[in-house]
Structure formats: structure tokens, C-alpha cells
Amino acid sequence: MADEQRCAVYLDGRVIGYVKDGAAFAEEVRTNRRTGVVSGEINVAYIKGLNEVHINADRGRVRKPYIVVEKGQSKMTDELKEKLKNKEIDYNYLVRRGIIEYLDAEEEEEIRAAVDTKSINRHTTHLEIDPAAMFGLTFSTSVFPEYNQVGRHPVSANFIKQSQGLYAVNFNNRYDARAYLLYYPQLPIVNSTTYRTLNINRHPSGQNFVIALATYYGYNMKDGFVLNRGAIDRGLGRSLFYRTYSDEERRYPGGQQDHFKIPAATTEGYLGEHAYSKLSEDGIIEQELPVAEGDVLIGKVSPPRFLEEQTSFGIGEERNRDNSVTLRSGEEGIVDSVMLSETTGATKTVKVRVRNIKIPEIGDKFASRHGQKGVAALIVDEKDMPFTKDGIRPDILLDPLAFPSRMTLGQMLETLAGKAGSLGGKFFDGTPFSGEGRARVDEYGKILEGFGFDKFGDEVLYDGRTGKKFEARVFTGIVYFNRLLHMVSTKLQVRSRGPVQILTHQPTEGKPRKGGLRFGEMERDALVGYGASLLIKDRMLDQSDKADVWVCRECGDIGYYDYVKNVAVCPVDPGATLEKVEISYAFKLLLDEIKSLHILPRIKMKSE
């Protein structure tokens, strides 16, 4: 039993013993770790509130390196720095010697880390290797984050994850279910140390856009922006979309199996001759063939689902089922490559990769590295875009009002740095906390002035449509933009008529089923509240599951129409007269379900 004085020691969550002084014990373990007595992969934390020592040595802990500080002195001395520079020692040497140590979340809780050498005081226990090390891999591709509002950082990291780029160099040999590939990925003019160190610069995911913070006849309000058609025609933001369709010849119990082939016209579920017209003899599509919606990519015939399937004529002949793979609805493209292979189960498999060029269009999403997203709201002919005295026309016109509320000054700085960099022909560094804002503006301003530009990036613009000079000077520059993978062409869907569900006769849901948009309870309530009674009927009945039902005048039960004798029949009394009533099919279904409860609902009608 542990008394109040003793402190429990946990190893990976299990009590292994007790010590008198937890804090001193934790410190001792720490010293041993630094001197190499115990493994450097161990983390120890003394939790004051619980009076417990937690030692963690299990896997899956996220750990972060810090420089150790002792007695207000960083252990990373100038001497060591010099040696590291001359490659006399390496990083691992520092880790082994306990100069740099890795901390996990629990141990990190108790430390006092200084951001730089200047801010070390007598309480400091650790020092950041670099202030930029506090960010993750994704966010490291961003620049100047210290000038942005904190709330924009997670937004920015999210957008970077969604950007299209050169995701893998061997994309031609891969069969990813979905893949996006940017046509001309560029290195960002402004990048960071982490960005260069991680070699992300060999997999860029965006392009340097010429931007101007200007309105354009009200077309780029809110997060909309205006794109330059000339720039798009020159390949700006152009990307490839790959989708892989795959199938295999499955084996079934009883020795039957699927077959890749062009199905015979007698096959059940035959899609019509036209759908299979692009398949070659083996039932698989040819490379470089343009395909559109409804085209079969892999022709496949499966054996019947149930043996001796019952038909209306007794036991009929066995019919094979068509199980072909067709192109997704609403998509088109060119067959990029076809791969034939065998699975481990020795069945044939086919993978067909379809490629499609996605040219930026109205509705496509772009974002800078500062959490500033936008949607193409208008694509303007190059001749109509505003231009500068040098004849430069921006690729993109952003709404100036995107900045006051979001406070992403990092993008402002990047605009300036990008402009200076492109003029001076060099890259700039935007590593977090690596410089001072004013000095940077001065540096970029000097370059800009040297090339005859305004030092703050402002420019006189002329309206491309009228040729008139704009009264205000416009902030222009170059910002690295990512094209995000949300594109209208993969999302757009409309429906006026279309498929309905079998059970309820109501329209289907979702894009792949050509579905409608749900007119839900709250929407209905809104119409009730407004009193638009016929509009409710239109939504809930006429455009949904309207059904004509025959109701018996005598017993109030639902009958049916006999098209052979041309009369409506009541199942209870065949001689009774019936009335045609317009109700929602869901209500008929409800009545049927009530009947299943052994309750007979009757409909009484009043004649009008």
C-alpha cells in the first residue's frame, strides 16, 4: 500500500513501484538518459497534481527534439556548432551526447522551452532547435505564418493538404483510385528552410500567380475571384484527373466463374449494343480511346445468382448476368492505360485508368498558403483584364475585402516578396520567425524600386475594357496558389426527372444515383410557416411520389385497375364501385404497413 508520502511510478501505464521523491527520481532518470545509461527513447514525467511519475517507453508516441538547457546555458555551444558546420560531428552525435533530446507529449508538459537563445532565463530547461520546428510537415510548406492571424493556420494547413500537384514521380506506373496531377507545377518564389530540407521542392503543388487586389465589375465579391483566360490557355492551373476502374474474374462455389468478354445480347441486364461498342475482342477497352458516360470499360459476364431461377414459365433456361463496369455517371475522359494481372487467388484482374484534363473553369477552388481560399467566379478574356504600364495583366483578381477581417498579412508580405523575387530572379526565404517584418518590407521595396516599381507593390492599372486609368493604385504582386481538388466538373449535378426508389417511389438520393436534393422537414416547416400550401403539395407530392390509387366506395379499401377488363376492382367485393384518388405513394405504403399490424385502415370519401 502506498501512503501519502510515497509516489507511484508507472511504466507504460502500469505501477511498477514507489519512490519517495517523484520529482528527484524523474530528474535522475532524465540524467541517466542524457548520459546514455538508459535508452534515449524513454520519456519520463513527474505529474505534480497526482504525485505520480509516468515513464513511457511504448511505441506510437509522437516525439519532438529539443536542445537541452542547463543552468541557463544551452548545451549547444558555439564550439559544437562550429564542429557541426565542419562536419566533424553529426546530428546523431548530439542526440547521443544528450545535447538534443526527444520529448513526448507527457514530458513536454513540464518543461520550460525558450524560443531562441536570447529568451533563456534561469527557469529555462529546453531550447527550440528552430522556432519553425513547432510546425508540422504540411504546414512547413507555408511561409510567413507569424504575420497571420492564428485562426488561419489550421485553415491553411487543411488547404495545403487538398492541393493538386506532383504527388508522386512514378504516377505513370501507379493505379491510384483517384489521382490529381498539376500540369506545370512551380517552385514557390518564397519558401522556407523546412520546405527546402524536406525536398518538397521536388514535388511542388502549386503555381506562382500574378495577383491584383482589385474588384472587377462586382464579379469577385466575397471569396470569388476573376481568372484571366489568357493565363488559363497558357496552362495556368491546368491539371489531370485519373480514375482507376478495376474488376476481377471471381470464382463461385460450384466451379462457376466470371468471364471478361463482350456479353451476348441474351445476357440478363444487357446494356445495348452501343454501350459495348468500344470494347475490343477480349471484352476490355483499348488504350487512348475517348470514353463518355454510359460506356462500358470492362465487359464482364457473371453466372446466374441462383441456380434454376424461377420464371413465369416454370423453370427457365439459365441466363448469365451482365456485370460490366461502366464509366461513372457524369464523367468522361480518355483511357490512359489498361493493366491485366492475376490476383493471389489466381483469378484474372483488370485495371483501367481513365484520364481527363481539368481546365480551370467557373466554380473551381484555389487557395493561397495563408488560408485564403476562393472560387473562380468569372473567367475574363485577356484583352478585358486590367493591365499595368508594362502590359502585365494579372492572372487572378482577388477581392480586397478578403483581408481586413481575416488579417492574413503574411500573404501581403508574400505578394511583395514574390514580386521582388520574380524581378530580381531569386528565391526568398519565408521561414517562420526568421526575420523582422519591417526589414523585409525594406529589402523587397529596395529591389522593387531598383526595377522602377513602387516600393509597396502598388501599381497604376488600366481597365482592359475601356482603357481608362483606375483612380486608385492597386496592390499587385506574386503569390503561390494551390489548385484544390474540389472541382465543379466532379460535383455538378442537376435533375428534373430521374430514377425513383422502388420501395417508396420517391426520388433517389445522391449524385451517383442521379438523385434529387432532399426537401426536408425544416424546409417543409418553413413553407408551412409561410402558408404556401400549393408549393408544399408540389414538393411533397407532385414532384415526388404522386400515385393514383383506386379506393372502394363500399369498404374503403384500396383496389386495383384491371386493364384487361378495363374496370377497377375491389379485392373484397368485386362488384363494388371504386374511385380514383390522388395520394402520395408513401401514404399507400403506410396503409400497407398498418395492415401488417393487423389493423385495417379504411378510407371514407365525400363526393364533390
Added chain:
Amino acid sequence: MKQEDNVSVAPGEAVGVVAAQSIGEPGTQMVLRTFHTAGITSVVTTKGLPRIIEIVDARKRPKFPIMRIWPEKEIAKRYEKVREIWRKVEEVKTSAVISNFEEDLKAGTMLLHLDREKMGLYELSAKTIISKISKKEGTDASMAGDDIIKVKYKAKSVEATRKAFVEILGMAIVGIKGIIKANVQQADDGSFYITTSGSNMEEVINVEGVDKDMLYSNDIFEVYRVYGIEAARNIIAYELTEVIKDEGFTVSQRHIALVADGMTFTGKIKSIGRHGVAGEKESVFARAAYEETVKHFTNASFFGERDMLKGVAENIIIGKQIGLGTGLVKLEVKKEDLKKIKPKND
């Protein structure tokens, strides 16, 4: 045209739906978490969305019942008089004025060690305590030493003795049962009033000096019992208004009044939901559409219920035009009137 015609609701207006939406929309923005403010004088109550749910569900007792007791006009500005009411109101249990006690269950005696400091706080003397305890049948209390009261209880079993002692310890020496805490507070005009946590209108109303017209409790059912259904309606409306105002939203009084009226117009307090307003709808379909579908259909079949398809929910289910808004009016022309219409000659 009269002025009131401008503000009266148009025929066919879906007042209920509009009221529900008008109260429900700010409700989505309210935080579900309740904040308890620390302090001695402030009385704890439920706030925000939980309180709205409490009211609308017509709970028999609020989680934190409170009262506001106003003294009669003549004594409102005299602190001592109000203090006197306070002394009569706040419940002081035996256990609150003693430091500890010893019981001898076999002999049937209990020694209460009085805490003079606490007694002073409630302005109590040992005599009043003794007389109060003695009022319990079979009990005999007397002084046994300076600060000790000896309680004797004659009972057949040890168990019964123990039960009686526990009862004596929990007994109210002064004050009214259920009033856990009371505070005297001063209004802006200088008059004093009492706020309490815990509510017991039935007894407080009989305390001398209490203004019966101003007595307030947030316990809706208690108000209903003591003052009647009209008062309960007003309390529902007032409480809803206060909660919504507290959260910084504004909802038109008409919507709140409709909710309060809907809950009380039958003469009893009904909740909004399965056991109240929604569960007592006339139409089977409307009830079944809300909750417990199968139960409503089976019960309807037992009694051979007939749904006249008059309401909104039923008509949407079967796919008929609803009888609200534009669906309320119908155009009818007499056949003979049609003949009177003559084509215009231009």
C-alpha cells in the same frame, strides 16, 4: 380602418409554426452548458436552454426552485421588519445549530451540544429549540448542562428510536420547509425583499407581512396550485422571456404568449411533447408522425378512431393541399351568378 386591424394576425397564418421557429432558432445558438456563478448572496437557478426545456416539458419541480418575497408596502423600507420575515422563512434544522450529538439508543436519550455562535446567527435561544423538539409526540427535551439539551424518546425498538432521532435532527426549528436559503436584498428604490433558494408558496403566503400580490416562485406547478392557471400561464411566459433575454436574444412576446397559452388553455399545465400537447392531438396520423408510431395506430384501432384529415401533418402525409395560408380560402361561384357575367364589348 381601426388601428388594431393593422396588427392583428391574418386568417390562415401559421402562428404555431412561426412561434416554434422563432423560439427554436435562438435555441440552436444557446449553449447547453449551464454556468454556475459562485457567491453567497446570489441564488442558483437553471439558465439557458436547460431551463427552457424544463419549462416546456412542464417538469413537476424545477431543478433549482427559487422565490422572491416582497414585504407589504408599509414595512418594505424597514430592514428589521423584513429581517423578521426572513427569520420566519428560512428553514433552520436542528442539525444546523448544534456542534455535535451523542445518542444512547438503548436508553432512548440523545445529547445535543448547542453551537452558540450558530444560534446567534439565527437569533435562537435554547428555549425555543427545546419547545420545538418537545412538540414531537413522545419526546421530552430539557437542559442538561450549559450548552447541552437532553432529548428523551420512549419507543419500543431501538430502530424506532433511531428513526425518531434522525427526524429530530432534520426538524425545522424555525422557518418553512423547503426554503434552503434566504437572503434579504435591497431594490433600487430602497425597499427590501427576500430571495430564497427552495420554494414553498403554500406556507410563505401565510407568513405575516408578506405581500401576497407580489409573491414570486419559478415553480410553475406551485404557482398553479396556489394562484391558479392564469398565474401559471403568466409565470411560464415570464420565465421564458427572462431566459431568452438573459442569453441576449429577443423573441416577440406574441410567440412566447402562444406557447404559454398552448400549455395552459385547458385549465391544466400540459407539456409540449409526447405526454402533453403533441400527444393529445386529435388526428391519429399527426400523433403517429411525431413519436411512438405503432402505439398510436394500435390504440386507434382498438377504439375505431376516425381521422378527419383536418390538420397540417395529416394532409402532408396523404398529399393533399394543407388548410393553412393559401390553402384556407376557396373560391365558390353560384351557377346563377355565372350567367350574370356578360362579355365586355370593346
